[in-house]
Amino acid sequence: MVAVSRVKENVKTPAEKAPEPNMGDEVIPKDRYLSKEFMQLEWDRMWSKVWLDGCREEEIPEVGDYITTEIGNESILIVRGEDMKCRAFYNVCNHRGNQVKFDKCGNAKTLQCAYHYWEYALDGTLMNIPDEEDFPQGCPRDKLSLKEVRSDTWGGFVWFNLDPNCGPLEEFLGIIPEHLDAYHFENMKMVMNTTIEWDCNWKVSVDAFNESYHVQAIHPELTYMLDDVDIQIDLYEKHNRYLIGFQTYSPRIDEPDEVPEAIAEPMRAIGMNPDDYDGKVAEIRRDMQIFKRQNQDKLGRDYSELNDDQLTDDYHYYIFPNLTLNTHSDSMMMFRQRPHESDPDKMYWDLQMFQILPEGTDMPLPDHEQYGHGEKSVGLVLDQDSVNVPHIQKGMKSVGFEGLWISTQERRIRHMHKTLMDYINGEYANDA
Numbered sequence: 001m002v003a004v005s006r007v008k009e010n011v012k013t014p015a016e017k018a019p020e021p022n023m024g025d026e027v028i029p030k031d032r033y034l035s036k037e038f039m040q041l042e043w044d045r046m047w048s049k050v051w052l053d054g055c056r057e058e059e060i061p062e063v064g065d066y067i068t069t070e071i072g073n074e075s076i077l078i079v080r081g082e083d084m085k086c087r088a089f090y091n092v093c094n095h096r097g098n099q100v101k102f103d104k105c106g107n108a109k110t111l112q113c114a115y116h117y118w119e120y121a122l123d124g125t126l127m128n129i130p131d132e133e134d135f136p137q138g139c140p141r142d143k144l145s146l147k148e149v150r151s152d153t154w155g156g157f158v159w160f161n162l163d164p165n166c167g168p169l170e171e172f173l174g175i176i177p178e179h180l181d182a183y184h185f186e187n188m189k190m191v192m193n194t195t196i197e198w199d200c201n202w203k204v205s206v207d208a209f210n211e212s213y214h215v216q217a218i219h220p221e222l223t224y225m226l227d228d229v230d231i232q233i234d235l236y237e238k239h240n241r242y243l244i245g246f247q248t249y250s251p252r253i254d255e256p257d258e259v260p261e262a263i264a265e266p267m268r269a270i271g272m273n274p275d276d277y278d279g280k281v282a283e284i285r286r287d288m289q290i291f292k293r294q295n296q297d298k299l300g301r302d303y304s305e306l307n308d309d310q311l312t313d314d315y316h317y318y319i320f321p322n323l324t325l326n327t328h329s330d331s332m333m334m335f336r337q338r339p340h341e342s343d344p345d346k347m348y349w350d351l352q353m354f355q356i357l358p359e360g361t362d363m364p365l366p367d368h369e370q371y372g373h374g375e376k377s378v379g380l381v382l383d384q385d386s387v388n389v390p391h392i393q394k395g396m397k398s399v400g401f402e403g404l405w406i407s408t409q410e411r412r413i414r415h416m417h418k419t420l421m422d423y424i425n426g427e428y429a430n431d432a
């Protein structure tokens with residue numbers, strides 16, 4: 001068995017353990033996952049008050065590029081204006097309520113509603129109204145232009161907040177930019193963009209990726225590529241993380257004699273020879289960190305802002321309420337959990353992958369795909385995660401189940417609930 005050694009000195013991302021808040025050990029009420037009343041409370045007090053990821057800046061690079069994104073009952077239209085600024089609007093025409101754009105994305109010189117051709121400029125200003133003189137009440141532009149939603153950018157993402165009185169994005173993100181700027185998400189390219197409709201509450205999905213307790217049960221293969229036990233968990237004000245060592249093996253198993261394929265493959269990809277490590281698997285994680293550091297020029301990378309652990313490990317962040325980031329030195333896999341518009345038993349699971357591509361690589365954005373649970377494979381490990389989710393939602397409804405019985409290693413789930421209940425109880429209501 002090998003314990004994961006952890007870098008203590010900071011390069012940029014703080015690596016030290018955060019103080020542990022006392023969150024108690026009560027059962028977490030299952031109603032939060034099941035009831036329509038709680039779902040409505042979440043909308044009124046949380047979803048409509050928090051900063052949310054709307055799209056990537058790279059998805060709307062040119063003037064007139066737009067994208068629509070759904071959160072609950074709302075469709076939000078994000079548009080690149082003449083001034084290159086990204087703006088977010090409620091995707092609704094102020095004439096008779098048609099949606100201004102029906103499609104997922106496109107490019108337009110102006111935003112014209114398809115019903116009676118009311119036409120809005122890219123900054124939302126109402127420009128043209130056919131037969132305008134036919135409205136005896138007039139058509140005041142300040143009332144009838146597209147309703148803008150607060151928006152901002154960080155990390156190559158466009159964020160929006162439905163609360164006109166919200167505080168700045170930076171304040172909401174808190175520790176996140178300080179922790180994650182070193183990865184330069186803005187330089188990563190989106191290489192996968194898929195939405196899967198899952199038959200579970202959005203929080204079932206958040207929970208599924210916020211603990212490593214389930215690895216020994218449903219992902220036995222992962223015990224041959226990461227340490228699911230000796231992980232550092234840090235709970236901050238709203239967000240949290242765990243640091244999980246990759247290119248190693250779980251203390252739940254004996255040291256493998258041969259290098260497991262899941263460890264060997266990333267070694268070969270950077271020019272290391274796994275055959276040199278048969279019988280010495282415990283040495284790989286550290287040697288790989290040294291190798292990547294020494295060969296960064298050959299690899300076409302600059303790791304100077306990352307600490308050694310970050311060259312192998314997953315710095316796994318949860319940005320409240322709905323982003324799960326598996327952060328690696330050259331890539332990031334993100335899950336975005338979006339609630340269903342009306343049914344607490346359903347959600348949208350957005351799976352997006354990002355990579356630093358070699359300089360000069362000109363790759364088109366991936367097409368967005370959307371499909372139902374289980375219709376297609378998303379790879380062995382994520383398929384394993386997906387199997388349980390509808391059964392968790394069903395199981396929770398049973399009178400035989402009282403609520404979530406949370407262990408210490410699952411405390412990011414308790415922390416998410418603490419932040420959620422702070423919103424529900426109005427703790428952040430006066431943020432402005």
Ligand code: FES
Pocket residue numbers: 093094095096097098113114115116117118
């Ligand atoms: S609803 Fe948009 S122009 Fe009539």
Ligand SMILES: [Fe+2]
Pocket residue numbers: 208209214219381385
């Ligand atoms: Fe999992």
